[in-house]
Amino acid sequence: MRAWIDRDGCISCGLCADTCPEVFRMADDGLAEVYVEEIPEDSEEMAHEAAEGCPVSVIHIEEE
Numbered sequence: 469m470r471a472w473i474d475r476d477g478c479i480s481c482g483l484c485a486d487t488c489p490e491v492f493r494m495a496d497d498g499l500a501e502v503y504v505e506e507i508p509e510d511s512e513e514m515a516h517e518a519a520e521g522c523p524v525s526v527i528h529i530e531e532e
Contacts, residue, residue: 469507471515474526475499483521488514492527500527 471491473484478499484492485500490511495501507515507529519527 469512469515469532470505470530471502471507471519472528472530473500473502474528475501477524477526479524481523483523484518484527487518487521491515492518 473492480494480498480500482494482500485494488511491502491504491507491514492500493503516529519529
């Protein structure tokens with residue numbers, strides 16, 4: 469399972485990084501980023517929660 473963010477639409481709210489810091493963080497440019505290649509199995513539920521909670525719906529989770 470992988471995550472990606474459409475960073476062009478990110479509003480830098482930080483909700484994803486707060487919800488699932490094992491997968492998301494705030495980059496030096498102030499926008500959210502995914503910093504793991506594959507979502508750890510024990511973080512999958514929180515990654516989905518971060519995606520569902522994103523106020524601008526720019527987080528995408530892909531099943532492999």
